[in-house]
Amino acid sequence: MSGAIQFKGIRQGLLVTIPPDDEWAKVIADLAIRIDQQAAFFKGASLALDVDKRAVRRHELANLLNILQKRDVNLISVLSTSATTQGAARKLGLAIELVDPPTTTSHVPDALKITESPHEAPLLKSDVHGTEGLLIRRTLRSGQSVQHNGHVVVLGDVNAGSEIVAGGDIVVWGRLRGVVHAGAYGDETCVVCALDLQPTQLRIGALISVSPPSKKRRKHPERAYIDDGMIRAEPWTD
Amino acid sequence: MSGRVITITSGKGGVGKTTTTANLAMSLASLEQRVVAIDADIGLRNLDLMMGLENRIVYDLVDVVEGRCKLKQAMVKHKDYPALALIPASQVRDKTAISPQDMITVANELKHAHDFVLIDSPAGIEWGFKNAVAPADEVLVVTNPEVSAVRDADRIIGLLEAEERPVPVRLIVNRIKLGMVxxxxxxxxxxxxxxxxxxxxxxxxxxxxxxxxxxxGVAATGRPKQAFEDIARRLMGEKVPFMNLDSNGGVLERFRKLFGGG
Known part of the structure; x- marks a missing residue:
């Protein structure tokens, strides 16, 4: 006999406890059903998932994350005593302890910060050191949003009505029309580059700028950065 | 052979979804296709008006889903095209009266005896939209050449691309004003x-x-009729060149062409 999934309201959102003996696939399916039954209630909710001793592998957790995202439910943290589960959660950018719900400021919510972990996958050998980024190989459409602690690179357009918030730089190999925020943790050395830079709003660190009204301008790659306390854009040639 | 389920949607309201659905249905029927049009805009039904069938409605989609009638009984046959039928929306219920699964069941049943099942989606990105696209094999997104309509179309396309089962999406640009362009x-x-x-x-x-x-409640005439018929033929797989929208250009335009000015 297995118990049912239990929900409990806590300060940080909803604490979800799953039955210890059910198969993971069944847990996911049951959870999806419970959410669908009360879609309006769960929409936008922050979940903390308590799996106790269960070892959940990264792809299993990713499956769950995917299903929750489709239903507009945010999984913030995964609580477990299993090292496997903790590792999987970390790799997916989830917290492994309760965290306060994300704030509504333009900055990256605390919950999205990846806790540095000593057992990261080994890096392939490289002569050059860099920082991590997220590569998105499609066009971001209106209503879509990307938040990432590192750099964000888009191979495609960033349409008006979409947004990118990055801890680092933002590079768009296409048209940039949406709202972008580089250096969202306050790094003013960050840059925003695009083949056609025409964002609705461009933020770097704590500064905000808007694009000059577009007359018949020729499209050319540009790079925006902070110079002397102001956001400037210059041709991206070097 | 099984027919195709095509959902017509837009995000923004008032861009011409229902007009497009009605006219595509009538164009396809005039091309001897067996067509059924479903009005999925429960509570705000319009498709019956545009097809001139309002006074013939007895049962509606919600009656079918809730088992008060057989699917056949809710199908209102078109007065001019015997191979065209409409399944009207309910005027007294709302969108929550049916579920995506209901739509899939209805569409699957209709697919067998028809070449095309056209679904007229309500505006918005909520429940009604999800119902309308759930059974779709293909989606047509209708937009107007206006910034807000295009923005909403972009949102809709993003949602469709993110579906578990992405389907082909094609675009209809409605209400283009040549002079203004x-x-x-x-x-x-x-x-x-x-x-x-x-x-x-x-x-x-x-x-x-x-x-x-x-x-x-009749089919469009003139250039819009031609445009809808072209789309119907393209849906049937024919290669139809795009209408030369400049052919009715003003006097100046014609002069410019006559004298070979670019």
């Missing part, structure tokens, strides 16, 4: 297509005639 006061078809980067299946010129024919 020529003067540079309206987004051109090229602008819209480049912004949305999906395949174009048709362009419908703005024409007052549409308002008259919609009010009377």
């Amino acid at each position: 020529r003067r540079g006061d309206m987004l051109s078809v090229e602008d819209v297509v480049s912004l949305l980067s999906i395949k174009l299946i048709g362009v419908v010129p703005d024409d007052e005639i549409i308002i008259k024919s919609s009010n009377e």
Whole structure:
């Protein structure tokens, strides 16, 4: 006999406890059903998932994350005593302890910060050191949003009505029309580059700028950065 | 052979989804296709008006889903095209009366005996939209050459691309005003297509005639009729060149062409 999934309201959102003996696939399916039954209630909710001793592998957790995202439910943290589960959660950018719900400021919510972990996958050998980024190989459409602690690179357009918030730089190999925020943790050395830079709003660190009204301008790659306390854009040639 | 389920949607309201659905249904029927049109805009039904069938409705989609009638009984046969039927929306219920699974069940049943099942989606991105696209094999997104309509179309396309089972999405640019495009006061078809980067299946010129024919519940005439018929043929797999929208250009335009000015 297995118990049912239990929900409990806590300060940080909803604490979800799953039955210890059910198969993971069944847990996911049951959870999806419970959410669908009360879609309006769960929409936008922050979940903390308590799996106790269960070892959940990264792809299993990713499956769950995917299903929750489709239903507009945010999984913030995964609580477990299993090292496997903790590792999987970390790799997916989830917290492994309760965290306060994300704030509504333009900055990256605390919950999205990846806790540095000593057992990261080994890096392939490289002569050059860099920082991590997220590569998105499609066009971001209106209503879509990307938040990432590192750099964000888009191979495609960033349409008006979409947004990118990055801890680092933002590079768009296409048209940039949406709202972008580089250096969202306050790094003013960050840059925003695009083949056609025409964002609705461009933020770097704590500064905000808007694009000059577009007359018949020729499209050319540009790079925006902070110079002397102001956001400037210059041709991206070097 | 099984037919195709095609959902017509837009995000923004008032861009011509229902007009498009009605006219595509009638064009396809005139091309000897077996067509059934479903009005999925529960609570705000309009498709019956545009097809001139309001006074023939007995049962509706919600009656079918809730088991008060057989699917056949809810199908209102068109007065001019015997191979065209409409399944009307309920006027007294709302969108929550049916579920995506209901729509899939209904559409699957209709697919067998029809070449095309057209679904007229309500505006918005909520429940009604999800119902309308759940059974779709293909989706047609209708937009106008206006910034807000294009923005909403972009949102819809994003949602469709993110579906578990992505289906082909094609674009109809409705209500293009040639004079305004020529003067540079309206987004051109090229602008819209480049912004949305999906395949174009048709362009419908703005024409007052549409308002008259919609009010009377009959098929469009003139250039809009031609445009819808072209789209119908493209849906059937024919290669139809896009209408030369400049052919009715003003006197100046014709002179410019005569004298070979670019």
